[in-house]
Amino acid sequence: MARLVVLGGGVSGHTTATFAAKWLGSGHEVVVVTPNAKWNWIPSNIWVGVGQMTKENVTFDLAPVYAKAGINYKQAKAVSINPEGSESSGKPFVSIEYTEAGKEGVTENIEYDYLVNATGPKLNFGATPGLGEGSQLGEHTVSVCTADHAVHASHELFKCIEKMKKGERQKFLIGTGHGMCTCQGAAFEYIFNIEHELNKAGVRDMADLQWISNEAALGDFGMGSLHMSAMGYVVNSRIFTESLFTERNVKWIIGAHVNRVESKKVHYELLDGSYGEESFDFAMLIPPFAGVGIKAYSKDGSDITDTVFAPNGFMKVDANYAAGDYANWKASDWPSTYQNPKYGNLFAAGIAFAPPHPISKPRVTPNGTPITPTPPRTGMPSGIIGKAVAHSICDLITKGENAPLHHASMAHMGAACVASTGKGFADGTAAAMTVYPVVPDFDKYPGTGRDTDYTFGEIGLAGHWIKHILHHLFIWKAKLKFGWTLIPE
Amino acid sequence: MAVKESEKVFEQEGQNFNSMVPGSTAKKLRTCIIWQFIRFVAINIKMIIVVSKSH
Numbered sequence A: 001m002a003r004l005v006v007l008g009g010g011v012s013g014h015t016t017a018t019f020a021a022k023w024l025g026s027g028h029e030v031v032v033v034t035p036n037a038k039w040n041w042i043p044s045n046i047w048v049g050v051g052q053m054t055k056e057n058v059t060f061d062l063a064p065v066y067a068k069a070g071i072n073y074k075q076a077k078a079v080s081i082n083p084e085g086s087e088s089s090g091k092p093f094v095s096i097e098y099t100e101a102g103k104e105g106v107t108e109n110i111e112y113d114y115l116v117n118a119t120g121p122k123l124n125f126g127a128t129p130g131l132g133e134g135s136q137l138g139e140h141t142v143s144v145c146t147a148d149h150a151v152h153a154s155h156e157l158f159k160c161i162e163k164m165k166k167g168e169r170q171k172f173l174i175g176t177g178h179g180m181c182t183c184q185g186a187a188f189e190y191i192f193n194i195e196h197e198l199n200k201a202g203v204r205d206m207a208d209l210q211w212i213s214n215e216a217a218l219g220d221f222g223m224g225s226l227h228m229s230a231m232g233y234v235v236n237s238r239i240f241t242e243s244l245f246t247e248r249n250v251k252w253i254i255g256a257h258v259n260r261v262e263s264k265k266v267h268y269e270l271l272d273g274s275y276g277e278e279s280f281d282f283a284m285l286i287p288p289f290a291g292v293g294i295k296a297y298s299k300d301g302s303d304i305t306d307t308v309f310a311p312n313g314f315m316k317v318d319a320n321y322a323a324g325d326y327a328n329w330k331a332s333d334w335p336s337t338y339q340n341p342k343y344g345n346l347f348a349a350g351i352a353f354a355p356p357h358p359i360s361k362p363r364v365t366p367n368g369t370p371i372t373p374t375p376p377r378t379g380m381p382s383g384i385i386g387k388a389v390a391h392s393i394c395d396l397i398t399k400g401e402n403a404p405l406h407h408a409s410m411a412h413m414g415a416a417c418v419a420s421t422g423k424g425f426a427d428g429t430a431a432a433m434t435v436y437p438v439v440p441d442f443d444k445y446p447g448t449g450r451d452t453d454y455t456f457g458e459i460g461l462a463g464h465w466i467k468h469i470l471h472h473l474f475i476w477k478a479k480l481k482f483g484w485t486l487i488p489e
Numbered sequence B: 001m002a003v004k005e006s007e008k009v010f011e012q013e014g015q016n017f018n019s020m021v022p023g024s025t026a027k028k029l030r031t032c033i034i035w036q037f038i039r040f041v042a043i044n045i046k047m048i049i050v051v052s053k054s055h
C-alpha cells in the first residue's frame, strides 16, 4: 500500500488529491495536509470584496468532502520535508504542525511514498514596508486574496460609500503593492467591480479611481500581454485594456514599484527611475507572492532547502532554470511533469512550482530596481497541472516506477479566463478571454507567440453569466458532487 | 456641437486621449440580452475548444 501526501488543499492540491483518491481506490492512501478548515473558490472573493457575495457563498468545509472521498485529512501546515528520510529511517517524511482547533502547535512526521507540494503562494505583504508584516496584511490597505480579507475589504468599501453619500469625495487606489507582483487580473476585476458598485450606489461622481501596477503597459497581466483576434484585426490587449480604463474613467500609473505604504499614501518608483507618491482613502494592493517557506533536510539533518526550492521559496521542478537573459528564453524552458529533478517522488503543482523565469520582459529602473510582473498561474493551469501530477503518481504506484509521466506544460496549454467587471444578472459585464498557449512560443507562432485562432477576448453580459455559472460549477466539482469528474479544470 | 456621451471621458492633454472607446451601439450590445445570449453560446464554444486542446 503506497501513501501519497498532498500539501495544500487549494485549487491545485484539491484536484490532485481528489483524482488520486478516485483513481487509486482504497488500496492506497491519500493524505491532505492543509491549514484551513474550509476550501475557498478564490476568484469569487472579488464579489465578496464588494459585498455581492458572503464568505459562506465562496467557502465550504473540507472535512466532510475528504471523508466522502476516503482522503485522510490533516488540518495542519507542512513545515519541512526530509526527502531522504532520517538516520534512523530511510523512509522520506514531511513534518507538519497542526492548526486544527484544540490541536494547535502539535507536530507530527508523516512518511510518504510520493509527495505533492501544492501550497500555493505566501502572500508576502512584508516585502513592502507598510503593506504588512510577513504574510499578514497591514493596517493601511485592504486585500481580496482570502475570503476573510475580502469581507474586511467590503466593510471598508461601505464606509467610503457612506462618506460619499454625505458629500465627502473618496479616492480609490487599486493595483499591485510591489514591483515583482503577479495576479494583476484580480486587481483589475476589483477596480471595475468597485466602479460598478459605486454607480449602483449613485456615488460614482464622488469617486476618483486610480490604478497602479508594475506592468510596463496596461493589459500585460504578467503574460507579456496578448494579441487577440477581434473585429477582423489582431489587436494587443493593451488597446482593449486602455479602452476600458478610459470608458470607465479610471486613471492609471504603470511600471510602478510601490516601495512604501503609509496611512492614506503610497510611495513608488517608476521604470524611468523617477519617484512619486499617491494619496488614497481606500487602497487594495496585491502583495508579491513567494513560496510558503517549507524547509528541506537531508538524511543527516543538514539543510538542503536550496537544493529542493528556488530562492523565492517555490519548488524546483523539471524547468530550465539556466535560460539566462530574456533573449534566450524559450517555451521549452517551462516544466511539463513538475517532478523535482533530484527526488523523483517529489512533485509541485499550481503556484507552488518555481517558474523558470517571468513571461513578461524583465525591466530594471536606472536605480537598479527590478519592476517585472511575475508569471501568473491561474485556476485552469493550476487545476490541469494538479490533475496531470495525480495521473503520473497513480501510474507510478500502479504500473511501477518506470511508468511514463504525464505532461502539462503551460507552453502547450491554453487558459480560459473570465475577468469580472461588474456583477449583475442584467447589467453585469465580464471580459471573457482565451489564450493559447499561456506561455508564448515564438518558434511555433513567430508573429505574436500565440495562436490567434484560439486567443480572443470580448466584454459583455455573456461573460458575466459564464463567470457566475463557473462559480457554481467549480464549487460543485470541488464538493465532489454528482458528475464532478466531467467538469473540466 | 454637443459632445457625444461616449466621448466625454477624453482629456485632450490626458493619458487617455489616444485610447479607443466604444460608441453607444457597442455599449448597448454589451448588455442586450438577445445579443448576449448569442455571444454566450459563441464564447462557450470557443472556450470548450481551448479547454479541450489543453487537457
Ligand SMILES: Cc1cc2nc3c(=O)[nH]c(=O)nc-3n(C[C@H](O)[C@H](O)[C@H](O)COP(=O)(O)OP(=O)(O)OC[C@H]3O[C@@H](n4cnc5c(N)ncnc54)[C@H](O)[C@@H]3O)c2cc1C
Pocket (backbone or CB within 6 Å): A007, A008, A009, A010, A011, A012, A013, A033, A034, A035, A036, A042, A043, A044, A045, A046, A076, A077, A078, A079, A118, A119, A120, A121, A144, A145, A146, A183, A186, A292, A294, A349, A350, A351, A352, A377, A378, A379, A380, A382, A417, A418, A419
Ligand atoms: C483575488 C483573486 C482572484 C483570482 N481570480 C482568478 C480568476 O478569476 N480566474 C483564475 O483562473 N484564477 C484566479 N485567481 C488565481 C487562482 O486563485 C490561483 O491560480 C489558484 O488558487 C492557484 O491554486 P494553488 O492550488 O496553486 O494555490 P491555492 O489555491 O492558493 O492553494 C494553496 C493551498 O495551500 C495551503 N497551504 C499554504 N501553506 C501551506 C503549508 N505550509 N502546508 C500545507 N498547506 C499549505 C493554503 O492554505 C491553500 O489551501 C485569483 C486569485 C486571487 C488572489
